[in-house]
Amino acid sequence: EPEVTQTPSHQVTQMGQEVILRCVPISNHLYFYWYRQILGQKVEFLVSFYNNEISEKSEIFDDQFSVERPDGSNFTLKIRSTKLEDSAMYFCASSSTGVGNQPQHFGDGTRLSIL
């Protein structure tokens, strides 16, 4: 079964540094998402992306965050100047359509630790 792949699995970064999390969505999927999960808490929506632009973002997704699809396969999340509270598991997801009734498949996540 096709999978969403994410790299790295664990990223340790100093506060204030930039970090880029990478995702390879399932190949025929057109809609891409980033979610985050602080340890022990629920999964929170960050942003959705379609046709090379952001379709929706949450209040968490402020000016420090950006997303990009630099080529035909990768989908990245950049945090410009990391804060301690950015420490979390970041999940990428993709789906085959965006009509609200197609399942999203999640990657294994990147654990981001800010020191």
Next chain:
Amino acid sequence: GENVEQHPSTLSVQEGDSAVIKCTYSDSASNYFPWYKQELGKRPQLIIDIRSNVGEKKDQRIAVTLNKTAKHFSLHITETQPEDSAVYFCAPSTDSWGKLQFGAGTQVVVTP
């Protein structure tokens, strides 16, 4: 925005018994109702979902029921096994781009 609540927050069951988790949502425009299972340190995995035009769906030991009038849907697990131990999240979706609004999760522990 959507307000999603799950009950109970923890659920302990004996192996072989049934487990039921209820999810209440606020937005009447929600039209897609999935349940995800997350084992410790792993990704959320879709285990079952239902659309708003269907009242019940079953897949082996797992079923989901939807009451759109009352704005809640429930996950039913029968003949529970130790490998069913995990955190279960409901994540109703309201808009056409499929943003999932996760509930707080239910920790299910199945004891042999």
